[in-house]
Amino acid sequence: DLGSSSGGRKEQMLNTSVLEGLEKMQHLVQFSLKYNCRNDILNTLSNSCRNTLKVLDVEHSNQLTDESIPTLLKFSKLTELGISRTNFTANGQAIIIMEMKELKTLTRGDFLCDALEWIDWEKAKCKKQKFKITNFWASEVYFFHSTEQMEHVSDLCPLIEDMLFMFTCQ
Numbered sequence: 741d742l743g744s745s746s747g748g749r750k751e752q753m754l755n756t757s758v759l760e761g762l763e764k765m766q767h768l769v770q771f772s773l774k775y776n777c778r779n780d781i782l783n784t785l786s787n788s789c790r791n792t793l794k795v796l797d798v799e800h801s802n803q804l805t806d807e808s809i810p811t812l813l814k815f816s817k818l819t820e821l822g823i824s825r826t827n828f829t830a831n832g833q834a835i836i837i838m839e840m841k842e843l844k845t846l847t848r849g850d851f852l853c854d855a856l857e858w859i860d861w862e863k864a865k866c867k868k869q870k871f872k873i874t875n876f877w878a879s880e881v882y883f884f885h886s887t888e889q890m891e892h893v894s895d896l897c898p899l900i901e902d903m904l905f906m907f908t909c910q
Contacts, residue, residue, distance in 0.1 A: 759784050770795035772822075777801035779808045786814040797822035797847060806832035813839050822847035834858040837871060849876035856892040873897040877904030 759781065762768075768789040773781065777798035785793065793815050798804060804826040813835075819842050828836070833855040837843065846852055852873075859868065876897075893900065 763788050765789055767792050769793060772797040773801070774798065774822075775800045776803070778803045779811055782808055782811045786811050790814045791817060794818060795820040798826065799823065799848065800825040802827050804828065806835075809835055812836060815840075817842060819843060820845040820847065824848035824850055830854040830858045834862070837873070838869060842872065844872050844874045846873060846876040852876050852897075853889040853892065856896050857889070859896065860892055868896060870899075871897050872899055874899045875902040876900070877902075 762781070762784045766788050768785070769792055771785060771789075771793060772795075774797065778801070782798075782804075785796075794817055796812075796815060796818055797820075799822045802825070804823070806827075806829055809828070809832050818840055821836070821840070821843060823833070823836070824847070828851070830851065833851045837852075837855050838859060863869070893903075
């Protein structure tokens with residue numbers, strides 16, 4: 741767990757020695773780098789531990805965008821993912837959910853409803869995939885906005901066991 745490293749300040753980014761160290765960690769199961777994760781770090785991890793990494797937490801890493809998705813999808817064993825407050829689009833988040841077949845836990849998964857709505861809209865004419873997600877929790881700032889959002893979650897994520905959410909009627 742590298743925590744938040746430099747606290748989000750770009751001028752103090754991780755140096756080459758950390759990347760070289762990550763290259764040698766071929767049995768890593770959990771990795772957390774909030775605020776400062778970049779695609780080169782994901783790339784290094786994907787080269788060393790794509791088949792062992794199960795938990796990845798890169799929240800608040802606004803350097804991560806949809807361009808990082810192909811690298812992220814290399815982690816075939818990932819079961820828990822924290823990507824809130826990154827710069828993935830709803831489309832990108834939907835791709836992550838659809839392609840990461842083992843994903844079960846979304847830490848601060850505020851984006852789940854928006855991503856499921858995108859999936860529902862995009863896949864309207866074909867049979868919708870059901871996801872293995874069993875656990876997600878929204879942040880204190882996100883609220884379900886409609887009954888339809890709740891229905892999307894229950895329909896596309898029927899295995900939900902543990903869920904922290906807030907609901908508001910507008």
